[in-house]
Amino acid sequence: MNDVLFNVGYGHFLVLAAVLFLIGMVGVLLRRNAMIILMSVELMLNAANMTLLTFSRMWGDVGALSAHTFALIVIGVAAAEAAVGLAIVVAVFRGRRSVDVDKLNALRH
Amino acid sequence: MDPQTLSFLGLPALAWIAVLPLCGATINLLLGKRLSKSTVTFIAVGTVAAACVLSGVMVFWGLFQHGVDATGNMSPKALWEGEGITQVAWKWIEVGSFKADLAFHLDSLSAVMILIITFVGTWIHIYSVGYMAQDKGYSRYFGYLNLFTGAMLILVLAASLPVMFIGWEGVGLCSFLLIGFWYENDAYAYAGRKAFVVNRIGDFAFLLGTFLLFWAVKSLDFQDIKSLANGAKYATTAWGPNGSQVWGHERLAAAAGICLFIGACGKSAQLPLYIWLPDAMAGPTPVSALIHAATMVTAGIYMVCRLSFLYSVSTTAMIVISTVGLLTALVAAFIAFAQTDLKKVLAYSTVSQLGFMFVAAGTGHYAAAVFHLGTHAFFKACLFLGAGSVMHGMEHGGSKTPGDITTMGGLKKHMPVTRATFMISCLAIAGIFPFAGFFSKDAILGGAWSVAGAGAPPGWPPFYGYLLWGGLLVAALGTAFYMWRLYFLVFSGNERSEEAKHAHESPPSMLSALVVLAFFAVVIGFLGVPELEALHKIPHAFHALETWLAPSITHVWWVDAGIKPEMGHEPSDVVSIVLMVVALGIGSLGIGLAWMLYGRGPSPTVAKLVEGPLHGAWVASKNKLWVDEFYDATIIRPFKAACKGLFEIVDRFVIDTIAVNGAAFVVSLFGRLARWFQNGQVQRYLVGVVVGAAAVFFVTDCHRHPAVTVTLKNDQLHLHAEPGAGIVGSNAKLHWHLDGVPACDGDKTLPGEPADRDIRRGDATGSSIALCIDDAISHTMTPVTVRVPTEETP
Numbered sequence: 017m018n019d020v021l022f023n024v025g026y027g028h029f030l031v032l033a034a035v036l037f038l039i040g041m042v043g044v045l046l047r048r049n050a051m052i053i054l055m056s057v058e059l060m061l062n063a064a065n066m067t068l069l070t071f072s073r074m075w076g077d078v079g080a081l082s083a084h085t086f087a088l089i090v091i092g093v094a095a096a097e098a099a100v101g102l103a104i105v106v107a108v109f110r111g112r113r114s115v116d117v118d119k120l121n122a123l124r125h
Numbered sequence: 126m127d128p129q130t131l132s133f134l135g136l137p138a139l140a141w142i143a144v145l146p147l148c149g150a151t152i153n154l155l156l157g158k159r160l161s162k163s164t165v166t167f168i169a170v171g172t173v174a175a176a177c178v179l180s181g182v183m184v185f186w187g188l189f190q191h192g193v194d195a196t197g198n199m200s201p202k203a204l205w206e207g208e209g210i211t212q213v214a215w216k217w218i219e220v221g222s223f224k225a226d227l228a229f230h231l232d233s234l235s236a237v238m239i240l241i242i243t244f245v246g247t248w249i250h251i252y253s254v255g256y257m258a259q260d261k262g263y264s265r266y267f268g269y270l271n272l273f274t275g276a277m278l279i280l281v282l283a284a285s286l287p288v289m290f291i292g293w294e295g296v297g298l299c300s301f302l303l304i305g306f307w308y309e310n311d312a313y314a315y316a317g318r319k320a321f322v323v324n325r326i327g328d329f330a331f332l333l334g335t336f337l338l339f340w341a342v343k344s345l346d347f348q349d350i351k352s353l354a355n356g357a358k359y360a361t362t363a364w365g366p367n368g369s370q371v372w373g374h375e376r377l378a379a380a381a382g383i384c385l386f387i388g389a390c391g392k393s394a395q396l397p398l399y400i401w402l403p404d405a406m407a408g409p410t411p412v413s414a415l416i417h418a419a420t421m422v423t424a425g426i427y428m429v430c431r432l433s434f435l436y437s438v439s440t441t442a443m444i445v446i447s448t449v450g451l452l453t454a455l456v457a458a459f460i461a462f463a464q465t466d467l468k469k470v471l472a473y474s475t476v477s478q479l480g481f482m483f484v485a486a487g488t489g490h491y492a493a494a495v496f497h498l499g500t501h502a503f504f505k506a507c508l509f510l511g512a513g514s515v516m517h518g519m520e521h522g523g524s525k526t527p528g529d530i531t532t533m534g535g536l537k538k539h540m541p542v543t544r545a546t547f548m549i550s551c552l553a554i555a556g557i558f559p560f561a562g563f564f565s566k567d568a569i570l571g572g573a574w575s576v577a578g579a580g581a582p583p584g585w586p587p588f589y590g591y592l593l594w595g596g597l598l599v600a601a602l603g604t605a606f607y608m609w610r611l612y613f614l615v616f617s618g619n620e621r622s623e624e625a626k627h628a629h630e631s632p633p634s635m636l637s638a639l640v641v642l643a644f645f646a647v648v649i650g651f652l653g654v655p656e657l658e659a660l661h662k663i664p665h666a667f668h669a670l671e672t673w674l675a676p677s678i679t680h681v682w683w684v685d686a687g688i689k690p691e692m693g694h695e696p697s698d699v700v701s702i703v704l705m706v707v708a709l710g711i712g713s714l715g716i717g718l719a720w721m722l723y724g725r726g727p728s729p730t731v732a733k734l735v736e737g738p739l740h741g742a743w744v745a746s747k748n749k750l751w752v753d754e755f756y757d758a759t760i761i762r763p764f765k766a767a768c769k770g771l772f773e774i775v776d777r778f779v780i781d782t783i784a785v786n787g788a789a790f791v792v793s794l795f796g797r798l799a800r801w802f803q804n805g806q807v808q809r810y811l812v813g814v815v816v817g818a819a820a821v822f823f824v825t826d827c828h829r830h831p832a833v834t835v836t837l838k839n840d841q842l843h844l845h846a847e848p849g850a851g852i853v854g855s856n857a858k859l860h861w862h863l864d865g866v867p868a869c870d871g872d873k874t875l876p877g878e879p880a881d882r883d884i885r886r887g888d889a890t891g892s893s894i895a896l897c898i899d900d901a902i903s904h905t906m907t908p909v910t911v912r913v914p915t916e917e918t919p
Binding site for chain 1: 805807808812
């Protein structure tokens with residue numbers, strides 16, 4: 017039991033990443049507020065980053081730093097995505113006085 | 126000009142005979158409504174008359190030419206004495222060994238038929254011009270009539286069974302169209318359907334017979350079947366596939382012959398399929414004349430005569446044919462006694478006469494059958510057209526039931542020409558010398574006598590000929606009686622209704638046909654004067670028919686041992702003359718009886734007999750022996766019930782409920798599922814993405830175990846394990862364990878390294894060894910048991 021709790025290894029990081037990813041995924045799937053959904057997407061992206069770094073460490077990919085580079089790119093893209101996403105949410109809110117995604121179904125028909 | 130290759134516009138001359146009326150039918154049916162009445166008449170009558178002229182040319186010129194063989198030598202025989210003329214219009218079907226050309230064949234037998242069909246057909250067309258003048262379906266009527274004639278010509282000119290079947294079905298279709306011509310009347314439309322359905326039963330048997338022949342002979346060409354059936358080849362070779370003995374030829378000929386004969390029963394209205402013919406009176410009267418004289422009902426007789434080579438092999442089939450013929454002749458004559466409808470009496474008379482013809486064919490006297498067919502065509506056409514004339518007159522007299530003979534009487538004053546021709550035909554059908562029916566009926570009776578006693582063909586009971594002869598004599602007595610009862614009731618005595626008093630004679634177009642047909646009803650019999658020693662001095666033309674038909678008909682009985690006795694032995698002169706006198710006496714007796722009872726209208730004796738001793742028979746005859754009711758109870762009702770059951774179970778339940786609605790339900794179920802999914806909300810779609818991704822991970826199995834191979838060579842086990850490519854498994858440490866109990870101790874490989882080990886087979890305890898996998902992430906040991914192979918790996 018102690019072994020599992022305190023002997024922190026790759027498994028712990030991967031499990032944490034999986035939990036973060038799941039929380040983000042459930043948020044994206046179930047929440048109705050566009051803002052929350054954007055936040056959940058951020059959570060998922062960072063969970064992915066975490067696995068990238070963990071596996072990099074596991075495979076001994078220390079010198080090449082490809083996973084670290086990848087993670088940095090993901091952070092950058094996430095920032096851009098957040099900017100665009102928030103802008104859209106603001107624009108939608110201006111038009112409709114609501115950011116409830118269930119009501120954003122104008123393209124349904 | 127060579128008649129064998131004579132052709133116009135690329136179509137052989139023989140094909141033109143049938144095509145001409147078909148052209149007329151096409152024009153009249155497609156354009157008839159736009160054409161004037163006189164154009165329709167011209168096309169309809171013209172095409173049939175042209176076919177008649179062409180038939181005459183092909184028969185009286187073509188068949189008398191001499192064929193030229195391959196070396197250019199003129200054959201000493203005229204074409205009619207040999208194989209006749211065969212012309213191929215075009216190749217029709219060629220599948221494997223099966224080959225059917227659209228070929229036409231003219232020999233002396235089909236020559237007689239096409240002359241009768243086109244000649245009588247032409248006069249019926251001419252008569253129809255007057256009879257149908259007021260009908261609104263004028264062009265449709267003539268279109269059908271032409272189609273009927275054309276189909277019948279195809280039937281008789283066919284050189285093979287499939288081509289014959291085209292015509293066979295064609296006349297069936299036309300009978301349906303023409304019997305139900307006045308289809309607004311439900312009863313008439315029903316009669317048309319009845320004719321079609323009853324014929325269908327026969328057609329089915331015809332097809333079975335055709336298939337059977339093809340199975341055995343591998344060809345359906347008449348000449349091919351004939352060459353197999355006739356001659357030495359046939360006598361020694363069985364007709365099984367590849368010469369097998371499964372079907373002896375007698376059995377095969379019997380089976381095929383009887384199947385085809387059932388087809389003939391349908392077309393030629395024999396027991397048990399005759400029921401459509403009396404109802405066929407629903408059509409216009411000239412159609413009845415056409416059906417009864419020239420087309421349709423003669424098809425069965427013609428087919429049996431055409432296949433004489435087949436029937437001459439099987440005494441079984443011959444006995445069946447003559448028995449059915451005799452029973453039909455008797456039953457139909459009996460039913461005719463009490464009928465009160467003019468055309469119904471004539472219809473049953475036809476059924477009865479057809480029975481005569483089948484007895485003739487069944488006793489091997491095909492020439493007599495064709496002879497009676499020919500004479501009957503003339504006098505029966507004349508009788509029907511006469512009946513049409515009478516009804517026409519009665520209608521003009523104001524009658525609403527123009528065919529009811531109880532309202533007639535005394536018409537000889539009003540319709541002298543019709544009466545004279547009707548009388549001649551009645552004399553002919555009763556078999557009175559020197560009218561046509563006398564000679565032909567005598568030929569049939571003589572033929573029946575000739576197979577009696579010592580003349581019995583192989584396999585026939587000796588008494589059977591006498592039975593046939595006696596039965597036919599009774600039928601002949603009945604014929605004379607009911608025909609003359611009809612004549613007296615229509616023309617003699619006093620008018621029994623106001624309408625009869627106002628009846629008047631028909632227009633000339635109708636009368637001309639009557640006169641011509643009556644003329645032939647008198648003289649046509651002289652083509653078949655019996656060959657008596659005493660008569661050898663008379664010109665040969667008087668025996669022309671039998672001589673003429675001889676080349677196309679088989680006259681000998683073929684039996685297994687190859688014995689070929691002549692069909693029947695001709696009775697001596699004295700016997701012949703006695704037979705004739707007896708037949709003549711019987712005919713006169715019938716007429717005398719009819720005169721006594723009906724000479725001046727129905728006498729009181731008739732009423733007394735009908736009420737008294739003959740009451741039962743009269744009711745039975747009046748009700749047509751309840752045959753229709755019998756069929757209704759035994760076949761039609763059970764059939765309808767079965768149809769209804771099948772409809773409810775198969776159609777309603779299986780097809781409608783399960784198949785159709787079931788499929789729709791499944792589709793709508795999936796539709797509802799998809800509708801829930803496709804709701805336009807991006808989150809619903811994301812669920813799909815997530816579930817899909819999870820499924821992909823599940824299926825591809827990330828946590829793959831190492832790949833293990835164990836090979837056995839020279840009693841050495843080589844164990845090899847390689848970490849899998851999965852995320853976890855590829856980094857595992859491995860260890861081979863040989864103690865039999867899976868336990869993970871000892872040295873392990875580095876993460877991701879393969880584990881190899883060589884041992885002797887005997888070192889492996891028990892039959893299994895274990896592989897320990899040290900999971901790099903969870904640091905747990907998973908032992909996996911590996912089976913040791915027992916056989917050497919190649």
